[in-house]
Amino acid sequence: MASADHQCERHPTGAHPHIHPQCPVHSPSAEEVKNSGLRKGLSRHRDYVKISVPDGKGKPPPMEWWKTVIAFVYAAFNLVLTTVMITVVHERVPEKDSSPPLPDKFFDYVDRVKWAFTVTEVNGMLLVGIWSIQWLFHRYRAILGRRFFFLMGTLYLYRCVTMYITTLPVPGMHMTCAPKLYGDSQAKLQRVLQLMSGAGLSITGSHIMCGDFLYSGHTVMLTLTYLFIKEYSPRSFWWYHLLCWLLAAVGAVCILVAHEHYSVDVVVAYFITSRLFYWYHTMANVQALKCSPNNYLTHTWWNPIFNFLERNVQSQVPCSFCWPLTWPPACLKNPCKKYSMVQSVREE
Template sequence: MALPNGEVARFVYAYVFLQVVVCIMVTFQQISDWRWLGSETKTPLRDGGFEYLPRLNSFDIPDFLVLSLFVSTMVCLTISSKTMAQKMIFWRRIFWISGCLYLFRAFTFISTTLPPTKECQPVVGKDIPEMLRIGGRMIFGIDKACTDNIYSGHTMMLTSCIMLWKIYCPNKPINTYVQIHALVGLVTIVASRLHYTVDVILSLFITYAMYSIYFFLVRIAMFSKFHCGIELLECSHNDEYQRIAFTPEIVNRHLVPWIVWMDGLDLRWEEWNISESLPFYQPKRNLLY
């Protein structure tokens, strides 16, 4: 029996993927905390941000800045999506991208354990059912992990908001405010000792890269389908093209079919004969976007 494969079904698959990844992440957080309890390294590492920024004694400020920007971003961009199909596409992309980012974050926990940035008493389950219960409490912020370092989840959310506004809202004043809001949030994350500075830097870069790769591959998928000349132009046997670009092999092409399925591009191609309304590549003319 074949699984459902429509827009709603893929929305559900994306949501389930995110939930499974979050469960894995909070479980790995507890394993990391358990490993730290058995280690001899109890003092925080030296950090340039800690040394030069005045200390905030509460996590309330960074938590508020992250939550306020995240909620306003989700609400405003959902409302601005004109149709139900667009709303589903918007949220499905968030589920897939966030799931991939959280999965990467989970493996940073399990691979290397850094000491907490502050005094901390971890809550660690003794068996799988208890770990799952504690993990559920972590998801809702009731319990806190001690060694969730290397990759800042707060920074991931702030950077995601910057990228989402940049992609879906070309309004420059709004984007400027979002970037300032996020920058203040990043500073307070370090100032409050919520994360090491390196956690923020790595998360900022990885999140930006993930969004860039995802939407670049969406664009490549569209070009590959509707601008047939692009495949010929990039052909490794095209001497003139290779003389300029020198890219005999284009990496990440194998990811395009995955992105097509995750994003539902193939479904939208079937529903709408888009080929009649999109411009095609024509030699010696600018490629229209």
């Protein structure tokens, strides 16, 4: 059995919740080699394997709300940048008469349904609401919050790049785009504020511009909220996961049924969202990757930001829930204790 000084050696995933980021090279002694040979001989006659567990209970990961605030500011900035980019790209969208919609296989087989996009936005609002409630009752909501804000901000930053570098024509002749402003900065600012006030939803009447096709922002939110709901809820809640999956899947399909996005917009949005989610959580949950010299996930441009956000989270976040508010709050409990201590000293 290895000593506590060599706790970074090869442990099975999840066997050791607190793995030190540095991995010292360990040369087994003669006694350890002998004991390992003895264990191999005994294992032939046993149907179990003994795994060494460190003494003492691990500390829960710190909340660090100030990091969550920074991640929220990052997400808010990229959302605002997205609305500005939509206003810029709208001026470059070609007219339907000169540039008709591009061929799309899904549109060839499925006719447009007018009310389908309303279903998409209603499902999206339901998933955001469900995730917000689940996040609010999670014990480690600060960690979940900064992960969600960082991934959402990064996805919308990527979206700004893709829709700016390539402007696609409208996917259907039914689409009505607002008139171009041709350099009227004040009117463009009003459109940005209008789009932000309506959360970028067509159901609120705030989204009257075209050009933000590649890739689909609705698909991003449907996929991202579902993945977070499933990741941070009990595995036994299969009915809960199935319900949320149906909301996300139906919402994504209705985007295409409404002919509001090309098929490639939805496919690319799902692929980028799911891959980024899986990459981030693989780096966060499998701490043994920090000990591997062949971890190519650290080559991502956002790896320094990841290290900043996850530096003190050395284990997988437990699936634990609690009431979001306690009474009386801790800030009121401590002054009462200090006041009682002062009173007791004065009486003495």
